[in-house]
Amino acid sequence: MHFLLFYRDLVPDYVTRREPLRAAHLAHARAAEARGELVLAGALADPADGAALLFQGEGPVAAEAFARTDPYVLGGLVGHWEVRRWMTVVGRAAAHPL
DSSP states (O other): OEEEEEEEEEOTTHHHHTHHHHHHHHHHHHHHHHTTOEEEEEEOOSSOOOEEEEEESSSTHHHHHHHHHOHHHHTTOEEEEEEEEEOOOSSTTOSSOO
């Protein structure tokens, strides 16, 4: 199954304030990728006002745990995060191909 983790309501000066936490955040993401949990991740652009991270697994636990321990969340850069199940149906990696 696939799950999307959305980061919303970022602080107004997010791009500037993320810099001291960026290395730790990226290490956190790379560790989740190495465990096979995180598939893709990145910030939304133009404007930089959110992010989307794609997780795979049997349930939302990995995505939720990632958010709860992410340096960006712990550092107060993310005002709201949400995990949603994504019913993927088209593509080689689709969880529910039609």
